Amino acid sequence: MLNEKFDRYSFILDQTAKKVKQFAQSSFTEKGFDITVDQWAVLKALYENEQLSQKELAKRCGKDQPTLTRIVDILLKKGLAERFIDETDRRSLYLHLTEEGKLKVASLSPIVAEIRMKAWEKLTEKDFEDFTRILNTIYHNLNA
Amino acid sequence: MLNEKFDRYSFILDQTAKKVKQFAQSSFTEKGFDITVDQWAVLKALYENEQLSQKELAKRCGKDQPTLTRIVDILLKKGLAERFIDETDRRSLYLHLTEEGKLKVASLSPIVAEIRMKAWEKLTEKDFEDFTRILNTIYHNLNA
DNA sequence: TAAATATATTTGTCATACTAAATATTTGTA
C-alpha cells in the first residue's frame, strides 16, 4: 500500500473520536444532565455491574487507575456513588451507585441510545461491521 | 438497524484513537524525540505551511485556539518555532520554524511514516477506503 | 516468620480539551 495515503488517517480518527464525544457532551449539557461523558461511562459500567473493584471498573471503562480514581471522586461528591473497603482484601475498594445514581442511569439510558444513533445516518449494517472490525484490528496491531 | 449493537462503537472508537496516539508517543519516547504527538502535529503543519496565523494553524491541526496557544508556547520554549506579529493585522500572530525545528521535522518525518504503517497490518486498501469514508460520514453526521 | 515482592489505590506533574471571560485590535455603522 502507498505510504502517503496514510498520512492523515490518525488525524481523521482522532477528530472523529473527539466529535463523537463533543456531540454527546453537548447533548448532555443541553438536556441539563450535569455529568460528563466520561462520568457517564463509569456510571453505566457500575449500573450494569455493581460490586466492581476500582481496578476492574477502570479496565471495563478503558481508563487508567489514576483517572478512574478522580472520576469516582467526582461521582461521590455528586452523591451518585459510594465507595467501600473490601474487607477480604483491604487494599481494594468497591463501589456502588446510590439510589440517585441508579435513577440517573435509568433515566438517561434511552436518551443516550438515541444520541448514539445519530452518528450512523446514511451508513449501513455492513459499514458498522467493517468499522468495528477495522478498529479492532488496528487496536490489536498496535497492542502487541 | 438494531440499537443495541451500537452500544459500544464509541468506546471502541475512543480506545483505538487513544491506542494510536499511545503507540506513536511511546515510539517517539523510545527514540528520544522529546516531543509529544500533538506537538509533532503542529510542527508538521508549520513545516508544510509557514506563515500561518495561529488561528489557521489551529484549524489545520484540529485544535482549539487555547490549546494551540499552549502547544506553541512549548514549541517556543524548546526553540523549535518563533512567533511574530502580523503588521497588517496586529491582532494576528504568525509562526515559523527555527532551523532546529525544520531539522527536527525533516529527520522525524520518515520515522513517523513508518510508525503509522504498523496500524494497517492485515488490512486492505479497501479497508482503508471504507474506514476513512465511514469516519468522515460520522464526523459530518454529528457536525450539522 | 521476617524480608522481599506484588498488588490496589492515591497523589503529583505535565499535556491536552473545552468553555468562558479578558485583552487588544480591527471593521462596520450611525
Add this chain to the structure above:
DNA sequence: TACAAATATTTAGTATGACAAATATATTTA
C-alpha cells in the same frame, strides 16, 4: 469620526489522559 460589533489571541478553571512515585496491604519466599 465615534461607537458598537466582530475578530485573534490569551488567561483561567475544570476534566481527562499518561506516567511516575508514594502508601497501604497481601502474598511469596528464604
